[in-house]
Amino acid sequence: MDELNDVYNELIMEHSMNSYNKKKLENPDYSEIGHNPNCGDEITLEIKLDGNVIKDMAFSGHGCAISQASTSIMIDTLKGKTIEEAKEIIKTFIDMIKREETDEENLKKLEDAIAFRNVSHMPARVKCALLAWHTIEDILNKR
Amino acid sequence: MNAEEIKKDFPILENRKISYLDSGATTQKPFQVINAIEDFYNRYNANPHRGAYSLSIEATEEYENVRTKIAKFINAKSREEIIFSKNATESLNLIAYSYGMSNVKQDDEIVISIMEHHSNLVPWQNVTKATGSKLSYMYINENFEIDDEEIENKITDKTKIVGITHVSNALGTINNVKKIIDYAHKKGAVVIVDASQSIPHMRIDVQALDADFLIFSGHKMLAPLGIGVLYGKKEILNSMSPFLMGGDMIEYVYEQDTTFAPLPNKFEAGTQNVEGVIGLGAAMDYIEKIGYDNIQKIEKEVVSYAVEELSKLDYLDLYLTKNKENHSSVISFNIKGVHPHDVASILDGEGVCVRSGNHCAQPLMRFLGIDSTCRASFYIYNTKDDVDRLVKGLKKAYSMFEKYIKK
Known part of the structure; x- marks a missing residue:
């Protein structure tokens, strides 16, 4: 029960229900749909690059609080980072959720996204937390 | 017996202090069913229909007795009309392939309801695409029910198959399957009733309904996972080709040709889920007892x-x-x-x-x-x-x- 309250905390709730990152970008460089067929969650991620730097990002779509908040907080974390830095952070987040990364120093680079740490103990919700991160991983790998 | 007393028969509900409200996905199992499976392995286990020794004959009897029990349970005319499958999905696929593919022609129609489970929907998309026929839907009104008018609008002279769930797994609506069957028969169509969500809760009588096919899963009615049933009218089942080919569904096998076993074996290829069948028999006994x-x-x-x-x-x-x-x-x-x-x-x-x-x-x-x-x-x-x-x-x-x- 404590885990639940940890996951559904103020930060995650705000981002999930009223995210300022939920909007459309003008002329994004990349746009990609992420989909969880089991629960029907669907997000569209948009990215604008400035050379090697993620200049702006936004998302649209629908899903549970965890998938929506994870998307929004991911955007906050990755905006302004270089693509190499972003790839490193994405890997760390995915590893954290899979319980393969527990080093506190490494986890610090996740900034607010560390709030999803307890999702690693909720197997039913792992996919929700990872949806956006796998989607952006796809975009960056395709580049 | 009331619910409180019945609950004591379900070990998992005693072991885990949960409120289990997902019986539509699968029911929990009473100890009577669990014990019947254990008893089968402790006393009767052998491959039915295969051995000349008494153990195999006993296993065959246990297996075939459940077929007779199901026939009585749903009031089928004969026990050959009961085919064992893996689950409701496999039963529906069997009908789609062995009946649908050869009885639906170009420009014919298959009619289903908008509340069908994917298992009674995707196989029909497959059949209509392969045969050049059309899949059309009976929609629901604002009260989540199918109007009589909708039934009569959608089922036409072109309709060859109607697939309808008896009870919707998503809405709980009980459909008027009798009305649908009678109307479809007037139009010359056969009707497949998905009873997966109804048979745990209400008496099914295939003759009173005049259903051509009726299918269900065991695990939603207290039986183990992995056992399903297909009922079909004998003359229809006899007219159909086998679905899966292999052991036990044959009569004579030559190098280039094979003749097939009569009903019901024709549709039961390979070693069956005998423990599932035994468990289903115990589950029906339990339902009859309550x-x-x-x-x-x-x-x-x-x-x-x-x-x-x-x-x-x-x-x-x-x-x-x-x-x-x-x-x-x-x-x-x-x-x-x-x-x-x-x-x-x-x-x-x-x-x-x-x-x-x-x-x-x-x-x-x-x-x-x-x-x-x-x-x-x-x-x-x-x-x-x-x-x-x-x-x-x-x-x-x-x-x-x-x-x-x-x-």
């Missing part, structure tokens, strides 16, 4: 209490018919503005098991203009306590989300 009248009484009490209590929560959307007599034991709902997956997680934290998602009915969800719902489904071991726990959990979920919900 009695359908009693099952209905127990469920009516707990489901009407649940509807009453959930209706008091003004932040809920309920997706169910207002006609109580047309509503079974499934209640779909959403907290307005909150995703069902979050609600289900919070309920899980309170020890309440509900399903959240599209319930293998994406076209229905799209028709209703929603992505998914939470679903509480009830059975004979559920009590008003379970409803109270559900309501308490929902109040908690709402309180967690209340200040963030966009009004």
